[in-house]
Amino acid sequence: MSNEAIIHGPEVAHGNAAEHQGHEHHEQHFIWKYIFSQDHKIISRQFLVTGIFWAIVGAFFSLIFRLQLGFPDSTFPWMESILGEWAKGGKLSPEFYYALITMHGTILVFFVLTAGLSGTFANLLIPLQIGARDMASPFLNMLSYWFFFASSVFMFISLFVQTGPAAGGWTTYPPLSALKEASLGSGVGMDLWLIGMALFVISSLLGGLNYISTVLNMRTKGMTMTRLPLTIWALFFTAVLGVLSFPVLFSGFVLLIFDRNFGTSFYLSEIFINGRALPHIGGSAILYQHLFWFLGHPEVYIIMLPGMGMASEIIAVNSRKPIFGYLAMVISLISITLLAFLVWAHHMFVTGMSPFLGSIFVLLTLLIAVPSAVKVFNWLTTIWKGNLRFTPAMLFALGFVSLFISGGLTGIFLGNSALDIHLHDTYFVVAHFHIVMGVSAFFGMFAGIYHWFPKMFGRFMNNTLGYIHFFITIAGAYLIFWPMHYEGIAGMPRRYYDYSAWESFKQFQSLNAFISVIAAIVFFTQFIFVINFFVSIWRGRRLTNPNPWGATTLEWTTPIHPGHGNWEGEIPEVYRWAYDYKDDGHGGDFIPQTVPLREGEEDH
Amino acid sequence: MSGFITIALIFLVFIIIYQIAKASEYASVIRGEEKVKVQTNRTIAWLLVIFFLLGLWGIWKCHMLLQDKMLPVSASVQGVQYDLMFKATLWVTGVTFFITQTLLFWFCFKYQSTEKRTSFFFPHNNKLEVLWTTVPAIAMAALVAVGLKNWMAFTSEAPKDAMIVEVVGKQFNWLIRYPGQDGVLGKRDFRKIDDANNVLGLDWTDKDNMDDIIAQNGELHLVVNRPVKLIIGSRDVIHDVGLPHFRMKMDAVPGIMTTLWFTPQYTSTEMKKITGNENFVYEIACDQVCGKGHYSMRGTVIVQTQVEYDAWMLMQKSYYASTHESVAPAPGATAPKTDSVKAITMK
Ligand code: HEM
Ligand SMILES: [Cu+2]
Ligand SMILES: [Cu+2]
Numbered sequence: 001m002s003n004e005a006i007i008h009g010p011e012v013a014h015g016n017a018a019e020h021q022g023h024e025h026h027e028q029h030f031i032w033k034y035i036f037s038q039d040h041k042i043i044s045r046q047f048l049v050t051g052i053f054w055a056i057v058g059a060f061f062s063l064i065f066r067l068q069l070g071f072p073d074s075t076f077p078w079m080e081s082i083l084g085e086w087a088k089g090g091k092l093s094p095e096f097y098y099a100l101i102t103m104h105g106t107i108l109v110f111f112v113l114t115a116g117l118s119g120t121f122a123n124l125l126i127p128l129q130i131g132a133r134d135m136a137s138p139f140l141n142m143l144s145y146w147f148f149f150a151s152s153v154f155m156f157i158s159l160f161v162q163t164g165p166a167a168g169g170w171t172t173y174p175p176l177s178a179l180k181e182a183s184l185g186s187g188v189g190m191d192l193w194l195i196g197m198a199l200f201v202i203s204s205l206l207g208g209l210n211y212i213s214t215v216l217n218m219r220t221k222g223m224t225m226t227r228l229p230l231t232i233w234a235l236f237f238t239a240v241l242g243v244l245s246f247p248v249l250f251s252g253f254v255l256l257i258f259d260r261n262f263g264t265s266f267y268l269s270e271i272f273i274n275g276r277a278l279p280h281i282g283g284s285a286i287l288y289q290h291l292f293w294f295l296g297h298p299e300v301y302i303i304m305l306p307g308m309g310m311a312s313e314i315i316a317v318n319s320r321k322p323i324f325g326y327l328a329m330v331i332s333l334i335s336i337t338l339l340a341f342l343v344w345a346h347h348m349f350v351t352g353m354s355p356f357l358g359s360i361f362v363l364l365t366l367l368i369a370v371p372s373a374v375k376v377f378n379w380l381t382t383i384w385k386g387n388l389r390f391t392p393a394m395l396f397a398l399g400f401v402s403l404f405i406s407g408g409l410t411g412i413f414l415g416n417s418a419l420d421i422h423l424h425d426t427y428f429v430v431a432h433f434h435i436v437m438g439v440s441a442f443f444g445m446f447a448g449i450y451h452w453f454p455k456m457f458g459r460f461m462n463n464t465l466g467y468i469h470f471f472i473t474i475a476g477a478y479l480i481f482w483p484m485h486y487e488g489i490a491g492m493p494r495r496y497y498d499y500s501a502w503e504s505f506k507q508f509q510s511l512n513a514f515i516s517v518i519a520a521i522v523f524f525t526q527f528i529f530v531i532n533f534f535v536s537i538w539r540g541r542r543l544t545n546p547n548p549w550g551a552t553t554l555e556w557t558t559p560i561h562p563g564h565g566n567w568e569g570e571i572p573e574v575y576r577w578a579y580d581y582k583d584d585g586h587g588g589d590f591i592p593q594t595v596p597l598r599e600g601e602e603d604h
Numbered sequence: 605m606s607g608f609i610t611i612a613l614i615f616l617v618f619i620i621i622y623q624i625a626k627a628s629e630y631a632s633v634i635r636g637e638e639k640v641k642v643q644t645n646r647t648i649a650w651l652l653v654i655f656f657l658l659g660l661w662g663i664w665k666c667h668m669l670l671q672d673k674m675l676p677v678s679a680s681v682q683g684v685q686y687d688l689m690f691k692a693t694l695w696v697t698g699v700t701f702f703i704t705q706t707l708l709f710w711f712c713f714k715y716q717s718t719e720k721r722t723s724f725f726f727p728h729n730n731k732l733e734v735l736w737t738t739v740p741a742i743a744m745a746a747l748v749a750v751g752l753k754n755w756m757a758f759t760s761e762a763p764k765d766a767m768i769v770e771v772v773g774k775q776f777n778w779l780i781r782y783p784g785q786d787g788v789l790g791k792r793d794f795r796k797i798d799d800a801n802n803v804l805g806l807d808w809t810d811k812d813n814m815d816d817i818i819a820q821n822g823e824l825h826l827v828v829n830r831p832v833k834l835i836i837g838s839r840d841v842i843h844d845v846g847l848p849h850f851r852m853k854m855d856a857v858p859g860i861m862t863t864l865w866f867t868p869q870y871t872s873t874e875m876k877k878i879t880g881n882e883n884f885v886y887e888i889a890c891d892q893v894c895g896k897g898h899y900s901m902r903g904t905v906i907v908q909t910q911v912e913y914d915a916w917m918l919m920q921k922s923y924y925a926s927t928h929e930s931v932a933p934a935p936g937a938t939a940p941k942t943d944s945v946k947a948i949t950m951k
Contacts, residue, residue, distance in 0.1 A: 167896075175840065182840065182841050271839070272805070281859075285859065362755065366747060370741050381732065387722060389641075398652075405701065412744075413697070416693065416748070418752070464625035478659065482666060493891045496899035
């Protein structure tokens with residue numbers, strides 16, 4: 001579909017385009033403008049606000065279970081007043097502890113760092129940065145959000161059922177998750193979890209297909225693939241990863257639903273539980289893990305790539321320097337995407353999988369470190385001899401790099417099966433993925449929000465609050481997760497409710513308390529961001545310059561408050577790559593993509 | 605009430621912070637934004653450096669504090685190799701960590717924006733890019749080589765003279781089965797399980813079961829310097845036999861038999877001396893979330909000399925004898941002989 005047809009429907013597409021573009025002549029009703037909107041910019045905000053809501057819920061859960069871990073002998077009467085039965089006498093019950101960590105993982109991995117992150121930035125940036133009036137299919141795009149919303153509703157309801165939400169970990173391995181007898185959380189809570197996740201997969205697929213087709217088909221004149229900003233490349237591969245791997249997860253869930261409700265034995269075999277031998281024979285519990293991690297590993301890159309793209313863009317803009325090694329950056333994204341499909345079994349080294357197969361996965365896993373290293377060195381070279389402006393967005397992008405290094409390096413331990421044999425499912429893994437994926441991806445997201453907030457709302461967020469937010473969060477993140485490596489090396493298992501009965505692990509009690517205190521501080525610090533975000537929407541300093549950061553990319557050529565359709569008049573044409581941060585001949589230090597090449601100037 | 609006051613206080617603090625931040629924004633407009641921008645930039649650059657230096661100090665401090673809380677020397681022969689490889693990897697990653705983070709923060713400081721500075725247009729350089737593709741690739745190849753050598757060794761066939769013990773997980777404890785005098789674990793079938801008198805579902809028509817011994821207290825007795833092969837299984841959901849002191853771990857999966865072998869090199873008593881901890885005990889930790897009691901699914905390993913072990917073994921009653929009181933107990937055992945390994949079928 002042409003860009004015009006998308007905004008106005010086919011019947012007006014052949015009218016005088018210039019007259020119809022951009023500003024709406026007829027005032028849309030509130031519902032169509034802000035709720036069932038098909039404007040990618042509104043959908044992006046919907047994803048963002050829903051993501052922020054879920055982030056608060058998910059982080060709050062961690063606050064509660066960290067209290068249990070830090071202070072296993074204390075009681076917190078206020079907990080009983082909000083959790084009731086689950087925290088009798090102010091002491092969290094083990095069942096609910098497991099429910100909380102499960103929902104914490106599910107919410108943050110899927111609802112915040114997948115939907116909240118890709119949903120926000122793919123929607124906002126793809127059309128704006130490639131020069132399109134909207135997504136290839138604005139309608140499917142709207143559906144994608146509403147499927148996400150429906151999925152959120154199911155997940156939220158599951159928090160309130162009597163037997164509690166799912167409690168088998170965010171990976172929900174059967175047989176634990178398949179048998180109602182095995183745990184309270186494997187009852188209705190698990191059904192709701194599966195329904196929620198199935199809807200979530202649909203939402204991701206609708207979104208992802210849309211992002212892919214938009215990037216491939218809707219680029220403005222002159223916007224060749226090699227002129228795309230790295231954000232778009234990254235969001236594009238994120239979508240590719242999702243589209244190819246989510247269906248596999250879906251099939252895994254379907255089989256699980258069958259095993260739970262229809263007496264099949266895909267994952268079940270030779271089980272005696274609750275005083276009774278079950279009739280299931282011949283299934284394989286490991287099959288689920290293959291299906292899960294076939295998505296699960298790409299999923300971690302689904303979470304990581306948008307941050308990589310945004311960090312690349314933000315670092316280049318604020319270094320007033322082109323990103324170093326653009327092509328290498330693209331190639332490393334491609335290799336990460338390919339390899340991400342070939343390493344899933346590194347989560348399963350100790351499941352009894354054939355050791356030979358294990359060694360293949362060791363090789364492929366450590367191979368991923370190479371493109372990751374290339375990216376890091378390229379970011380470092382980008383800031384080398386730059387002219388660095390430390391906006392809050394820039395700080396978060398730099399923090400992203402620092403955290404990605406720290407977390408990526410521990411992946412090298414885990415990817416080597418001979419080392420994983422001791423580290424698997426200990427706090428070392430928790431430290432690894434929280435730093436590299438949890439915090440680092442959050443930093444990418446914060447960087448994106450601080451950077452593109454002016455584009456979203458026509459106002460700035462408050463810088464001082466941004467700086468406070470940054471320094472407390474990065475210091476806190478390292479204080480929380482760095483010591484966890486030590487606990488993991490000492491063999492301390494993850495997902496334990498209480499360590500005090502263990503001779504080998506109880507010496508970490510005071511450390512756990514320390515971590516919990518820092519976690520609480522970091523949790524409350526995030527409200528500085530939340531308040532800054534919402535207050536700035538209405539009260540922030542107004543934008544006067546449509547291109548406040550002096551960036552080359554197309555989104556800053558739109559009006560300060562772009563209407564549906566983004567550009568008034570023609571969509572600008574692109575003449576150069578996205579990183580011409582150099583002397584423009586008139587004292588400026590950048591040349592927008594829309595400026596034709598000068599005499600004698602070579603295309604990049 | 606006090607909860608309400610706390611929340612109100614927190615709110616108040618937020619409002620104050622917000623107001624101050626807002627005021628600084630207005631002030632910067634009055635004082636001239638450009639000037640303030642330059643100052644802020646310099647302040648932030650300094651803060652980054654301070655953060656970096658404090659971070660390095662913190663890493664050092666953290667290491668000093670936690671060092672003596674770590675695991676003692678490896679209790680298994682294999683673990684010695686493990687620790688060596690861990691150290692090597694730690695060096696490679698540690699040096700990389702230090703170099704890259706230093707560059708990151710140093711560049712931030714050195715190239716902070718000033719009025720005079722312009723950036724250096726440097727879009728790419730093939731030599732550099734090739735360099736930092738190949739160097740990590742070589743480093744990874746080396747780590748993979750070491751890793752696979754160890755992996756092959758850890759997962760190879762257990763030596764012929766290894767003793768055999770079965771470890772079965774259930775919600776929420778470990779059941780340990782010794783093959784008894786004949787050195788052979790008899791057949792078992794999950795349909796024959798009965799919590800009262802046949803916890804593992806031993807098939808009593810298989811005479812290999814008659815002398816098998818089951819410890820329901822989760823105590824795994826091993827002989828020092830004698831390889832042991834664990835036959836691992838689960839009755840209900842997935843568990844995991846985690847042996848941190850031996851640097852080993854293997855899932856217990858229902859319907860599938862997994863194995864793990866290693867050679868203990870210090871008896872429990874020796875380890876008490878090494879650690880200087882009277883209460884030291886080798887623990888088996890369940891490392892795969894398995895339900896509400898996951899955190900309490902604890903077993904212990906008792907590594908003994910052959911003599912101690914034999915004496916202990918002599919006192920054990922076969923499971924058959926202890927559940928079938930009328931039947932005469934199997935004759936007293938001598939040192940169990942485990943040469944013949946019979947594959948265990950579970951059906
Ligand atoms: C150098 C690159 C990396 C390597 C070699 C690597 C390797 C590994 C390995 C082997 C594991 C399994 C550990 C275990 O369970 O025993 C693991 C866990 C994990 N990794 Fe990474 N990783 C890398 C980067 C990343 C990145 C970039 C992310 C996220 C964006 C990530 C997220 C995770 C997560 C979420 C888990 C834990 C999953 C769970 O069990 O709950 N990793 N990593
Ligand atoms: Cu992975
Ligand atoms: Cu268990």
